[in-house]
Amino acid sequence: MSLEPKRKEEGEIAAKPPLHPVAKRTVTVAVAGNPNAGKSTLINAIAGSRLHVGNWPGVTVEKKEAVFSFEGQTIRLVDLPGTYSLSPYTQEEIIARDYLVRERPDLVINVVDATNLERNLYLTVQILELGLPVVMALNIYDEAQAKGYKIDVAGIERMLGVVVVPTTATKNRGTKELLEATLRTAADPGAHRPQRLNYGSDIEAAIAGLAAGLQEKYPQTAENYPLRWLACKLMENDAEVAREVRIDPAELANEPLAHLRGAHDEDVESLMADTRYGLAAGLTREVLHKPELRKTEMTEKIDRIVLNRFLGIPVFLAAMWLVFKLTFDLSTPFVDWLDALFGGPLKLWTAALLGVLHAPVWTVSLVNDGIVSGVGFVLEFVPVIFAMMFFLTLLEGSGYMARAAFVMDRAMHAIGLHGKSFIPMLLGFGCNVPAIYATRTLETPRDKTLTALLIPLMSCGARLPVYALFVGVFFASHAGTVIWSLYVLGIILAIVMGLIFKKTLFRGETPVFIMELPPYRLPSFKSLCLHTWEKGKHFLVKAGTFILAFSIVMWFLINLPWGVHNQADSYLGKTGRVIAPIVEPLGFGNWQAASSLLSGLMAKEIVVGTMGEIYAPHGNAAHDQAPPPSFGSQLKGIGSSFVGAVRQAVANVTSTFGIASLSLGGMAGSSSLTTAVRHNFTPLAAFAFMVFVLIYPPCIPAALAIAQELGSWKWFGISFFYQIVLAWGMAFIVYQGGRLLGLGG
Amino acid sequence: MNLAMLKPGETGRITAIGAIGPLKRRLMDMGVLVGEEIMVRKVAPLGDPIEVKVKSYSLTLRKKEAQGIEVEVLK
Numbered sequence: 001m002s003l004e005p006k007r008k009e010e011g012e013i014a015a016k017p018p019l020h021p022v023a024k025r026t027v028t029v030a031v032a033g034n035p036n037a038g039k040s041t042l043i044n045a046i047a048g049s050r051l052h053v054g055n056w057p058g059v060t061v062e063k064k065e066a067v068f069s070f071e072g073q074t075i076r077l078v079d080l081p082g083t084y085s086l087s088p089y090t091q092e093e094i095i096a097r098d099y100l101v102r103e104r105p106d107l108v109i110n111v112v113d114a115t116n117l118e119r120n121l122y123l124t125v126q127i128l129e130l131g132l133p134v135v136m137a138l139n140i141y142d143e144a145q146a147k148g149y150k151i152d153v154a155g156i157e158r159m160l161g162v163v164v165v166p167t168t169a170t171k172n173r174g175t176k177e178l179l180e181a182t183l184r185t186a187a188d189p190g191a192h193r194p195q196r197l198n199y200g201s202d203i204e205a206a207i208a209g210l211a212a213g214l215q216e217k218y219p220q221t222a223e224n225y226p227l228r229w230l231a232c233k234l235m236e237n238d239a240e241v242a243r244e245v246r247i248d249p250a251e252l253a254n255e256p257l258a259h260l261r262g263a264h265d266e267d268v269e270s271l272m273a274d275t276r277y278g279l280a281a282g283l284t285r286e287v288l289h290k291p292e293l294r295k296t297e298m299t300e301k302i303d304r305i306v307l308n309r310f311l312g313i314p315v316f317l318a319a320m321w322l323v324f325k326l327t328f329d330l331s332t333p334f335v336d337w338l339d340a341l342f343g344g345p346l347k348l349w350t351a352a353l354l355g356v357l358h359a360p361v362w363t364v365s366l367v368n369d370g371i372v373s374g375v376g377f378v379l380e381f382v383p384v385i386f387a388m389m390f391f392l393t394l395l396e397g398s399g400y401m402a403r404a405a406f407v408m409d410r411a412m413h414a415i416g417l418h419g420k421s422f423i424p425m426l427l428g429f430g431c432n433v434p435a436i437y438a439t440r441t442l443e444t445p446r447d448k449t450l451t452a453l454l455i456p457l458m459s460c461g462a463r464l465p466v467y468a469l470f471v472g473v474f475f476a477s478h479a480g481t482v483i484w485s486l487y488v489l490g491i492i493l494a495i496v497m498g499l500i501f502k503k504t505l506f507r508g509e510t511p512v513f514i515m516e517l518p519p520y521r522l523p524s525f526k527s528l529c530l531h532t533w534e535k536g537k538h539f540l541v542k543a544g545t546f547i548l549a550f551s552i553v554m555w556f557l558i559n560l561p562w563g564v565h566n567q568a569d570s571y572l573g574k575t576g577r578v579i580a581p582i583v584e585p586l587g588f589g590n591w592q593a594a595s596s597l598l599s600g601l602m603a604k605e606i607v608v609g610t611m612g613e614i615y616a617p618h619g620n621a622a623h624d625q626a627p628p629p630s631f632g633s634q635l636k637g638i639g640s641s642f643v644g645a646v647r648q649a650v651a652n653v654t655s656t657f658g659i660a661s662l663s664l665g666g667m668a669g670s671s672s673l674t675t676a677v678r679h680n681f682t683p684l685a686a687f688a689f690m691v692f693v694l695i696y697p698p699c700i701p702a703a704l705a706i707a708q709e710l711g712s713w714k715w716f717g718i719s720f721f722y723q724i725v726l727a728w729g730m731a732f733i734v735y736q737g738g739r740l741l742g743l744g745g
Numbered sequence: 746m747n748l749a750m751l752k753p754g755e756t757g758r759i760t761a762i763g764a765i766g767p768l769k770r771r772l773m774d775m776g777v778l779v780g781e782e783i784m785v786r787k788v789a790p791l792g793d794p795i796e797v798k799v800k801s802y803s804l805t806l807r808k809k810e811a812q813g814i815e816v817e818v819l820k
Contacts (some may be wrong), residue, residue, distance in 0.1 A: 085774035089767040116802050119776050270762075273773040299803075303787070312790035406805050410791035413807070419794075512768055512810055513794055514775060517803035 026067070026074040027186045028103075032096060032127060033111030034120050035082035036399075036518035038139045040064075042111055042169035043079050044527045046179065053534045055711065056081075056095050062440070070179045078105065084119070086126045088240035091445065100130050101225065107133045107186050109178065114144035114151060114166070115519070117288050121280035124160070125197060131226040133189040134162040135181050141166040141174070143521075148291035155287040161195035170524040196228075199275050202260055207231045209254030217252070221245050236269045299399075299519040306403055316407045319400065320426055323391045328430045328461070329652030331383035333645035338383070340641060342376025345634045366555060374551025377603070378544040381433055381701065382536060388427060388434040389535040390528060395423070396441060397523030402515055409513055415495050416502030417454075418447040418513065425451065425494070428458030429487075432698045436705040437539065444511040445710075450501055452706050453719050456698040457494040459487050462604040466693045469608050473674050474683040482687070486694050493695065493726065505718075546704045554602055572598060573614075586692060586728065587685030587735040597692070603699045608673075615676030684743050688735035695727035746818060748783065748797070749811035756784040757816030764813045772814070776800035783816065 033039040043051065047066030056063045064079035080099055081092035088094050100108065110127055112120040127134060136156065144151060156164045163181045167174030185192040198204065210231035214222045222230070225245065233241040234249040235257060242249055257268075264271045306315050347368045354364050395401045401420065409419030420442050428435035435455045442448045467483050475482045557572040568577075568591065576595030583589050583597070592614045600607035681689065697703055697720050707716035751757055759781050762769055776799050777783070786803065787796040794807040 085770075087770050087774060089770055116800075119800050119802060122774070122776070269770065270773060270779075273770070274778055277773075277776065277778055307787050307789070307796070309788070309790050402805070406789050406794060406796065407791070409807070410789060410793045413793075512771065512807070514771055514804065514806045514810065516775070517796060517805055519803075 026076050027107065027183070028076045028078065028105040029107050029109055029182055029186075030078045030080055030099060030103075030105040031109045031111060032080045032100070032123070033082060033137075033139075034084055034113060034116075034123055036516060037082070037111045037113040037116075037120060038169045039079065039082055039111045040531075041397075041524055041527045042137060042139055042167060042175070043077065044530045045169045045172045045175050045524075047077055048526075048530065049533075051530065051534065053538060061091055061095055071183065073183055075179070075182070083123065085123060088238060090443070094240065100127070100132065101229070105132065106189070107135060107182060109135050109137055109182060110162075111137045111139050114138045114141045114149065115147065117151070118277075118280050118284040121283055122277055125276045125279050128160065128162075128194045128197060129226070129229045129232060131194070131228065133185050133192050134160075134194050135178065135185050136160070136162050136164040137174070137178050138164055138166045139169055140521075142168040142171065143519075147295075147297075150289040152287040152289075156283070159195065159283055159286065160197075161193060163192065170522070170527070197279055199272075199279075202256065202263075203235075203271070203275060205256035206235055206254065206260050209256050210235055210252050213252040213254060214247075218245070218247060221247065232272065236272050297519070302520055303403070303517075306400075307406065312407045316404055319404070320423070323395065323423075324426060324430060327384065327388045327391055327427070327434075330649050331387040333648035333652065334383035335380045336648075337641055337645035338376060338380050341638055342372055342379070345638060346372055346376070348634070362559070365559065366552075369558075370552040370555030371548070374548040377551060378540065378547045381431075382540065384431050385434045385437065385539050386532055386536045388430075388438065390532040392423070392438055392441065393528050393531040394523065397521070397528065399518045399520045401441060402517050405513075405515065406517065413513070415498035416506065417451060417498060418442055418444070418511070421447060421451040425455060425458055428455040428460060430461055432456055432458065432460045432702040433539075433705050436702060436709055437535065439709055446506055446511055449710055449715060450498065450506060452710055453501060453715070453722075454494045454498055456702060456719065456723055457490045457497065457695065459490045459694055460604070460698060462699065463693055465605045465608045466600075467690055469611075469673070469677065470681070470686045470690055473677050474681070474686045482690075486690055489691065489730075490694055493730070497722070497726070547701050550602065550700045554599065558599075568614075583692075583728075583731075585736065586731040587688045588681060588692075590680060592680065593689065597696065600693065601697060601700055603701070604693060607693060611677070612673045615673055615680070684735060684738040687738070688731040691734050692727045692731040695723055695730055697723045746816055747812050748785070748814040748816050749795070749808040751785040751816065751818070753785050753787055756782055756819045758782055758819055759814060760817055761815040762813065763815065764810070768810065768813075772810075775804055776802075777804070777814065782819065783814075 031039060031043055043064060043066070047068060050066045050068050052065050054063050054065070055061065061081050066077045068075060068077070078099070080096040083090070083093045083096050086093055086097040086100075088097070099105070108127055108130075110124050112124060124134075124136065138151065138153065138156075141151075151166075153164050153166060156162075163185055165174055165178045165181050167178055169175070199207070207228060211222075211227050214227065214231060214234075230241070230245065234247065234252060237249055260268055260271070305311055308315075350367050350372055351364050354367060392401075395404070401423070404423060405419030407419070408422040412419050412421050421439075423441070424435045424438040426435075427438050432455050435458070436452050439448045439452045439455075442451060463486075464483075467486060471479045471482050554572075557575070558570050560571050561569070572595050573591060575598060576591040576593075579594040579598065580589045580591045583594055588594075592611065595614060596607045596610040599610040677686075703716055703720055706719050707713055710716075746757070748757065748759075759777065759779050761779060762772060762777065764772060781799055784798040785795055786798050789795070789805075794805050795811060796803055796805045797811075798804075
């Protein structure tokens with residue numbers, strides 16, 4: 001293109017390339033490309049653990065950045081969201097194009113899928129319009145070669161005026177050459193100016209007319225934006241751009257443009273898309289030679305089974321069952337190990353340490369029950385989140401996720417969800433927290449929000465101990481049926497709430513379902529691990545802080561006012577007393593039950609623990625402990641129990657392929673607790689209580705996950721509120737309805 | 746004749762795109778253009794959406810959207 005790249009920033013970035021341009025400063029490189037072009041794998045291969053993951057300002061779209069040094073030059077790599085186009089219709093497209101237009105990176109690496117040249121080049125054509133120096137990574141090159149494609153790399157370079165480097169990111173091939181080409185181009189952008197693509201005389205005349213009008217009437221704007229690009233956008237009546245530059249395209253009307261509009265029914269936008277695709281198609285014809293005989297591709301063969309009319313759903317269900325089982329079986333032993341570690345030895349050590357320091361007794365309790373428990377609690381989520389993110393990334397990277405959406409879309413669409421929503425919902429049965437994080441696989445904010453709002457209705461594993469306690473006491477003979485009914489109730493409520501939300505909060509918007517089914521590919525192990533690590537770290541830092549703070553607040557609620565001995569007199573007990581009348585109509589209007597529910601906000605399984613302490617406050621464990629074992633033997637114990645956890649994880653995974661059964665053994669509380677529960681609840685009240693536990697806000701970590709994943713406290717509030725109201729309502733119906741039916745009160 | 750009426754295995758040439766605004770732009774960005782050949786590959790097990798082949802890659806869309814894409818049958 002003939003345009004000098006315009007730069008908005010003054011100062012560190014000079015207006016004209018200096019003589020030794022890249023020696024001193026950082027070269028900023030934006031990485032753009034289609035989804036499924038292997039962009040993240042390429043970035044992972046280049047930047048690896050130096051990647052920093054955050055969000056683009058104001059949205060929940062992930063932003064990855066890395067700063068590193070290559071051959072003595074500092075490079076800042078900015079990963080743009082994967083897009084098919086730079087039109088302004090999806091969040092990702094707006095982000096990518098705003099970054100390219102406003103931030104003016106020094107260079108763009110355009111990642112192109114060599115097996116799908118034409119559609120990828122459509123984006124390339126649009127990137128070239130911006131007038132920025134471009135280096136093309138012709139990725140997935142090995143697969144293209146394996147298919148027998150002959151790609152004339154020099155031809156692409158000649159026709160587009162950009163350096164093209166064949167890469168195979170999954171095998172880390174070509175990445176060094178890519179960075180070298182990047183530095184060469186950045187060092188002398190003038191010599192690597194992309195070709196200006198010719199859109200045909202009619203369109204070119206209109207562009208020229210618009211550009212001239214812009215320069216005349218809006219010299220400042222013309223200076224600040226890539227002129228040709230701006231002219232194209234105004235010609236296409238791009239509302240987003242017109243609003244930003246505050247120019248009414250009608251003002252710049254000119255003869256060739258009027259002619260163009262007349263000849264194409266005012267639809268210049270379609271004409272431009274056609275023309276760009278025409279360029280991409282023409283280029284592809286020139287440089288790509290496919291073999292005459294096309295083999296049936298692996299993807300087609302796999303899809304014959306995976307997407308088969310009859311086998312599609314069974315295959316999908318089997319895959320989901322496997323992912324679910326593997327996620328939770330693999331992580332549970334480690335969760336238990338962390339639980340034991342934080343519950344036992346660590347507390348003894350901090351107590352011993354504080355004793356040596358002559359710290360007051362209450363600090364021991366604060367540190368142990370507030371902080372150590374809180375940290376332990378956060379860490380216990382880590383194995384689950386890591387395991388789930390690993391499998392989710394595998395599903396996504398392999399191409400199966402898109403198939404799962406294809407298979408399930410019809411069913412999920414009925415309640416206003418996207419086909420891809422099924423997987424996060426399913427994971428919710430294990431643990432709501434990672435499930436909410438899993439909604440990031442959904443594309444539109446609407447789908448993401450709606451799914452995250454409904455996930456808490458999936459009865460998670462932490463609710464099982466509560467059910468187990470009550471079912472064990474009241475419904476032992478029908479244990480399976482009662483627990484099953486709670487799970488089903490959750491699903492029915494999710495469907496009902498989905499329909500209600502669709503008609504209220506999300507009225508009008510119906511996101512379309514137009515999605516690529518990418519070929520099956522084996523993601524690189526390095527990329528998988530990096531993704532998993534990024535997500536896990538994200539959780540630890542962001543949610544962890546909040547959870548820890550909440551844990552400390554809970555400690556104060558239980559232990560204040562100062563010197564409180566009886567739970568009933570603590571702030572928790574007092575709050576419970578205040579809440580009790582509210583839950584009275586639900587059949588469990590005593591402060592003990594109310595306080596347990598309150599503490600259950602931390603985590604639902606805590607309901608049982610709190611009940612144990614409140615109803616049966618005997619045997620304070622801290623006082624009648626045996627003398628602690630030696631430090632060395634404790635360390636040894638921790639080590640060997642970790643080995644045990646690894647063994648258990650392996651055993652679990654292997655047994656996944658055998659028979660899995662839900663075990664309730666050992667979950668019910670102590671005998672004094674069961675006696676207390678029997679005295680304080682009727683069977684009907686117990687069932688109402690379980691219904692309440694099923695529906696009321698899952699736990700603080702899940703609520704925080706919602707706030708974090710949706711990037712707003714508004715949804716946190718809506719989610720919390722609707723669940724409280726729904727829980728109360730359903731428990732009311734169960735209890736009062738049951739009494740009316742004469743089921744006893 | 747619209748795209749939703751094609752049976753798996755049938756190919757058509759796109760004659761018109763009835764959609765407007767973002768949906769039309771989205772379709773065009775994905776290579777669904779007037780004059781393009783489009784082949785229906787599969788129908789999802791539950792009857793919707795459908796999988797089509799266009800510009801030598803696989804795309805899936807709901808029948809509702811496919812109904813807005815006019816085609817003439819080839820072969």
